[in-house]
Amino acid sequence: MTKTKVLVVMGVSGTGKTTVGKLLSEQLGYPFFDGDDFHPEENINKMASGKPLNDDDRKGWLLKLNQLALQQHNVGAVITCSALKKAYRSLLRAGMGSDMQFIYLNGSFDLVKSRLENRKDHFMPIALLKTQFEALEPPSKAIAVSIAQQPDQIVQEVLKQLK
């Protein structure tokens, strides 16, 4: 990959953003940032109580992640963020020109559900997965990769498309 990029690994909860993002960060030598760490506590509490976030809940969070991307503009970064809607991705990429690249982890409802059922100790209730898919507007200009393969295979596919 020639130019430094800020990569945003996106997709519904449970698609493997954190898993794949950390591996990508190691391969590229870019710092890793988990987007969930930038949620205000009330957002985490809202999701943990079984209520989905709405556009207003997400706006401040997305603006914080855009600020992070701008700070990392010249050094690169791998950031995980569900980035479910087109409007969210526009907020995230503001000021980044062509230096932000979305990596879309794509999987069926049943596959993602099975992944969440096997995951322990996470605040996100499986019951919210349906609302994640309902909100999802798949990106048209992202590097899209199927999650129906091992994490390292996903990473190799992403690296190939980044070149």
Ligand SMILES: Nc1ncnc2c1ncn2[C@@H]1O[C@H](COP(=O)(O)OP(=O)(O)OP(=O)(O)O)[C@@H](O)[C@H]1O
């Ligand atoms: N390619 C894969 N194959 C099998 N299991 C996977 C794969 N990717 C991730 N997992 C597992 O699926 C679960 C969800 O992964 P992860 O937490 O990385 O998803 P996420 O998109 O970051 O979720 P969230 O948005 O809720 O934080 C974890 O238990 C993880 O170990």
Ligand SMILES: O=C(O)[C@H](O)[C@@H](O)[C@H](O)[C@H](O)CO
């Ligand atoms: O956009 C959203 O509804 C939220 O950001 C969720 O996607 C969480 O961030 C995460 O995916 C769950 O852990």
